[in-house]
Amino acid sequence: MLALFAGETLRTEPSHNVHVDKCELNYLDWSCRYQTELNQRHYSAIMFLNDDFTGGQFFFAYRGNHTAQLTVQPKCGRLVAFSSGQENPHGVKAVLQGRRCVLAFGTRWTNDTRSYPTTRQGNWSNPY
Ligand SMILES: O=C(O)CCC(=O)C(=O)O
């Protein structure tokens, strides 16, 4: 059953599909394709900037499917931080009403100062 409150839109598709920040997921076998790019993320964080909307929960998904394992209710000032690899597939449920604002951080912890190509070249590999 789906309850709809005043002003909400009927929307069920996620606002942000389940994904992994560090790599591109192949949804057929949930394997990861890594980029050898300097912008590859190691750690991610999301800061919620408001909570005057409905829906839009952040969730960590079970590996291998798109359902929520752990849901985080957006709250202004709340920070969710996690490592960016395959261990943390996540997404955002449908925003039903209002505007959802977040600040997304991505960090890369490495002493590696080599420069990497900024475009995908051939097969991707994980240098780490
Ligand atoms: O908006 C969010 O809560 C998550 C966004 C996200 O997962 C991302 O930018 O990679």
Ligand SMILES: [Fe+2]
């Ligand atoms: Fe993400």
